[in-house]
Amino acid sequence: MSTGKDEPGPEVELLRAVLLDQPVDLAAPPDRMTTVANRFRRTRRLRVAATAVPMALLAAVFLPHQLGPDRTTGVAAPPASPPRTDLQSLYGRLEVPVPPQWSRLTVPSQRDGTSSVAFLSTHALSTPEKACPGFQAGDWTDPACLPVSGRDLGALLAFQIEDDPAAAVKAGRHTAAQPIEVSPVCRSLSGTKMYKVQRSAGPQDPNAVLNAMACVGELTPQAHSQLLTILDKAFVASPS
Known part of the structure; x- marks a missing residue:
């Protein structure tokens, strides 16, 4: 209301x-x-x-x-492997003077990182008594691997090219031969002196070195002079 x-x-x-x-x-x-x-x-x-x-x-x-160099991954790409040295090609360019009445023989090494071995001697050379696939120019531990017969070798030299970057950095192009201690095998072959030389193969083959070893017994003055000339003049020629 x-x-x-x-x-x-x-x-x-x-x-x-x-x-x-x-x-x-x-x-x-x-x-x-x-x-x-x-x-x-x-x-x-x-x-x-x-x-x-x-x-x-x-x-x-x-x-x-x-990111790595390609900016897609945190792991840097591994460095490219250096090109492998063609040691047999370098062996073909090995220049070693061979005086008259001296002998030369090539013996395959079949060892990775090394070329064949070039032997020189004042006496005739023959195939070694046994195959030594891993033989090196500086290996004088088994006379059966050496291409000599008899015990009066006069002089025996071995030359080989090896893939050894560390040694190649230190070695010179014209390094002189150095006398070293006579090994038991060299002494067993009537050797009384030993020489060793290591030289660079040259700037075109910066990882390779030329190794040489000489076992010396009784030699005429002329033969001894020839031996020193061989060691002094041996080198790997530049590619033509």
Whole structure:
């Protein structure tokens, strides 16, 4: 039943609550949840963007140091292997003077990293009594590997080219022959002196060296002079 008086509107009630310092139970706006969701998404995008910038800077600083030369892997590519020396081709360029009445014989080595062996002697040479595939010019441990018969060899020289980069760096192109201690095998062949020489094969073959060994017994002065000349003049010629 109406009392004849107008009821106060919401504006009056709000003003009264403010003046009386009373809490006001206002209804939430209908789009409040949509506003909150939009604000959450906007905040999340800002955080992601702030994190991405430092990560990009770190990648720009560290990634080039971690990648290899091809910038695709952290492991550097192994250095290319040096080309293998064709020792038999070098052996074909071996220059060794052979005086009259001297003999020369080639004996295959069949050992990796070495060429065949060129033997020279004041006496006739013959095929060794047994095959010695690993024979080296400086190997005088088994007389059966040497191309001599009898016990009076006069002089026996052996020349061989070897793939030895470390020795090639130290060896000179014109290194002189040096006397060394007489080995038991050389002594068993009536040898009283031994000489050794090691020379570089030249700048065109920087990893190769020429090794020479000489076992010397009783020689005439002329033959001894010829032997020293052979050791002094032996070399690997440059390719033509």
